[in-house]
Amino acid sequence: MRHAETVTFGGSTLDRAAELRRRPEEIAQAPRDIVLLWQGKPLVEAPGLDRLVRVPVDHPVLAQTAPEAVLLGRQEDGRLIEARELVGWMPEDVDPAQMNSFVDTSEQRHPLMDDAQVFAELRRVMTRLSPRDAELAATAKAVLHWHVSHRFCARCGAQSEAVQAGWQRACASCGAQHFPRTDPVVIMLITHGNSVLMGRSPHWPTGMFSLLAGFVEPGETIEAAVRREVWEEAGVKVGAVAYLASQPWAFPASLMFGCRGVALSREITIDPVEIEQAMWVSREEMMQAFAGTHPVLSPARKGAIAQFLLRNWLADTL
Known part of the structure; x- marks a missing residue:
C-alpha cells in the first residue's frame, strides 16, 4: 500500500x-x-x-x-x-x-x-x-x-513483578516470564464491483457502519481469517485476499491487519450474534458519507484503520 x-x-x-x-x-x-x-x-x-x-x-x-x-x-x-x-x-x-x-x-x-x-x-x-x-x-x-x-502469574497464581523497564513480568515463585499481550485482528475491505461491504454492531452510534473485522484464531493465516470472518458475519464467500496496512489499536490491545478481498457473490446472510446489519455500499454513496451528505450512512470513526482503508479506496491509492 x-x-x-x-x-x-x-x-x-x-x-x-x-x-x-x-x-x-x-x-x-x-x-x-x-x-x-x-x-x-x-x-x-x-x-x-x-x-x-x-x-x-x-x-x-x-x-x-x-x-x-x-x-x-x-x-x-x-x-x-x-x-x-x-x-x-x-x-x-x-x-x-x-x-x-x-x-x-x-x-x-x-x-x-x-x-x-x-x-x-x-x-x-x-x-x-x-x-x-x-x-x-x-x-x-x-x-x-x-x-x-496481569498482576498474577498465569502458571502458578503468585503475584508477579514488572521487569525489563515495564516490558515483562517475572514470577519469583515459579520462574515464569510473561510479556505484553497483543491480539491479532483482521479488518477487511471486501469489494464486489463498485461496492464495498459494510457492517455495524448494535452498540455503535446511529447510522455508523464500518468494515467487517474479527480476531485471528490460533493456527490460522491472515488470509484464512479474512475469509472465515466475512463468511461467519455476513455469509459472503471471499476469493483473492491481499494485505494492505496495519494499525496498533490499544482498545485494549490489538494489532489490526488491514486487508482487501474480492467477494464471489453479493448475497448477504448476517449472523445476528456477530453484527446487527450488513450491506453493500457503492463508491458514490461512500463519497456522500465522507462528505456528510448521505441520508443514513456515517463512515467509520476518523483515525480508525477502517476509515483509512476506505479513504484510500475512494482515492484509488490502495
Whole structure:
C-alpha cells in the first residue's frame, strides 16, 4: 500500500531504546520525561487536546502513580520518555457510564496539574495528536493496561513483578516470564464491483457502519481469517485476499491487519450474534458519507484503520 504507515498510531519512527530495558540504573540516571495516564486516558494540553503533556520526574503527582513504569523510548534530543498510571484518585463529577466509552467526551483535571492539562479519551484525541504523540499514547495505554490485568502469574497464581523497564513480568515463585499481550485482528475491505461491504454492531452510534473485522484464531493465516470472518458475519464467500496496512489499536490491545478481498457473490446472510446489519455500499454513496451528505450512512470513526482503508479506496491509492 502506498501510504501504509500514515495510519493513526503508525509511522513516527520512535526509537524504543530496547537495549536499555536491562539497565535500570542507566535509565534512572538518564534525563527523562513522563507521559501520564489515568484510567487509560492520556494527559493532554487543553483546549486543543493536541499534545501530550511531558511531566518532569520530580513532579509531586508521580507519588500517586502505580509502581510500574514503562520505558517508551528515546526522543530525538536524547531524553528518555516513560509512561506511568495515576491511581487512587477519582474526581467527584465522573460519570462511570461515560468513562472509556465509545463516545467519552469527558475531561478530568487533577488538582496537582495545571488547569490547561486534562485527561481525555484517546479515541477522541488520537487524530489531533502528532504521529509521535499518538504512538507514545497508544503504547502507554496498551502496556499499562496489560500490567493492571496481569498482576498474577498465569502458571502458578503468585503475584508477579514488572521487569525489563515495564516490558515483562517475572514470577519469583515459579520462574515464569510473561510479556505484553497483543491480539491479532483482521479488518477487511471486501469489494464486489463498485461496492464495498459494510457492517455495524448494535452498540455503535446511529447510522455508523464500518468494515467487517474479527480476531485471528490460533493456527490460522491472515488470509484464512479474512475469509472465515466475512463468511461467519455476513455469509459472503471471499476469493483473492491481499494485505494492505496495519494499525496498533490499544482498545485494549490489538494489532489490526488491514486487508482487501474480492467477494464471489453479493448475497448477504448476517449472523445476528456477530453484527446487527450488513450491506453493500457503492463508491458514490461512500463519497456522500465522507462528505456528510448521505441520508443514513456515517463512515467509520476518523483515525480508525477502517476509515483509512476506505479513504484510500475512494482515492484509488490502495
